[in-house]
Amino acid sequence: MKDSKNILRIENLYKSYGDKLILDNVDLAVNPGEFCTLVGPSGCGKSTLLRLILGQEAANSGSLKINNKQVSFPDQDRGIVFQRYSLYPQLTVLQNVLLGKNLTKQKWYLPWFKNDSDTEEAMRYLDILRLSDAAHKHPHELSGGMQQRVAIAQALIMKPPILLMDEPFGALDPDTREELQIFLLELWDAKKLTIFFVTHDLEEACYLGSRMLVLSQYYQDDRGNVERGAKIVADYQLPSVALSTEIKTSRAFQDLISTIRSEGFDPEVQQHVKHFNLEHPDSFQTLLNEEYARSIP
Numbered sequence: 001m002k003d004s005k006n007i008l009r010i011e012n013l014y015k016s017y018g019d020k021l022i023l024d025n026v027d028l029a030v031n032p033g034e035f036c037t038l039v040g041p042s043g044c045g046k047s048t049l050l051r052l053i054l055g056q057e058a059a060n061s062g063s064l065k066i067n068n069k070q071v072s073f074p075d076q077d078r079g080i081v082f083q084r085y086s087l088y089p090q091l092t093v094l095q096n097v098l099l100g101k102n103l104t105k106q107k108w109y110l111p112w113f114k115n116d117s118d119t120e121e122a123m124r125y126l127d128i129l130r131l132s133d134a135a136h137k138h139p140h141e142l143s144g145g146m147q148q149r150v151a152i153a154q155a156l157i158m159k160p161p162i163l164l165m166d167e168p169f170g171a172l173d174p175d176t177r178e179e180l181q182i183f184l185l186e187l188w189d190a191k192k193l194t195i196f197f198v199t200h201d202l203e204e205a206c207y208l209g210s211r212m213l214v215l216s217q218y219y220q221d222d223r224g225n226v227e228r229g230a231k232i233v234a235d236y237q238l239p240s241v242a243l244s245t246e247i248k249t250s251r252a253f254q255d256l257i258s259t260i261r262s263e264g265f266d267p268e269v270q271q272h273v274k275h276f277n278l279e280h281p282d283s284f285q286t287l288l289n290e291e292y293a294r295s296i297p
């Protein structure tokens with residue numbers, strides 16, 4: 001098949017744990033420069049999908065490509081920022097940021113190994129993340145917001161084609177959280193990053209995303225009485241500019257949140273696979289015949 005411009009391309013992806021189907025024929029194409037946010041009910045498989053993209057786990061079947069290359073194991077192509085725990089408490093901020101570089105150079109036994117050009121680069125990232133003054137501090141001396149900025153620097157220095165984030169601001173207080181949201185949007189805009197950001201917070205997802213994906217197991221199709229895993233049930237194109245936080249209180253914003261809450265989070269509302277709101281131009285679905293038998297004459 002011809003190479004696509006998609007930075008991430010997922011087709012017919014299935015993932016189960018034991019007998020339990022988690023991801024059920026998931027399709028997704030992401031282009032460079034997008035800020036994708038992914039929301040869905042707790043336990044629907046958001047983190048599982050991220051782990052598959054990261055190559056930390058294998059799918060049962062389907063295809064998952066980054067820059068047209070099948071993902072098979074984790075490599076430095078993919079940086080990830082978790083909710084917490086990505087920093088080593090015994091290392092300084094600078095040593096933490098250098099960690100990935102030193103790991104790939106097999107200097108894992110000496111995480112503070114000195115290489116001037118790497119150190120210079122790490123300091124540049126610390127500067128971008130407004131952390132220069134904290135370079136020689138240890139994580140416990142930093143606020144939660146600063147620690148998460150170090151985690152972002154740690155991921156970005158590896159220049160991942162796609163920055164993966166799993167509820168990175170989930171443990172922060174509301175003010176710090178908003179501050180980091182604005183900060184991340186500015187960084188995305190300035191550095192032309194491609195971001196895949198998982199959150200269970202709908203407001204956060206609507207505010208940050210240039211595209212918002214809803215993963216959910218609450219839908220129906222024509223397969224009859226079988227157990228269903230989650231699919232992408234909605235895919236919205238949102239304004240791709242960093243907007244003021246005032247937008248969060250606007251009517252249109254609040255209406256979008258309630259629509260998504262019903263589309264993805266309400267077990268009583270089960271749309272048919274043929275009626276998902278997949279308005280984003282890159283959205284596609286590879287449904288099996290039995291998934292939409294009703295519409296076949």
Ligand SMILES: Nc1ncnc2c1ncn2[C@@H]1O[C@H](COP(=O)(O)OP(=O)(O)O)[C@@H](O)[C@H]1O
Nearest residue numbers: 017018022040041042043044045046047048049
């Ligand atoms: N390693 C695992 N082994 C078995 N089940 C798992 C494992 N990881 C996750 N699960 C299950 O898969 C489902 C999806 O989990 P997860 O991806 O963490 O959801 P989310 O991030 O959307 O809250 C949950 O039911 C969870 O219990």
Ligand SMILES: [Mg+2]
Nearest residue numbers: 046047048166
């Ligand atoms: Mg999760």
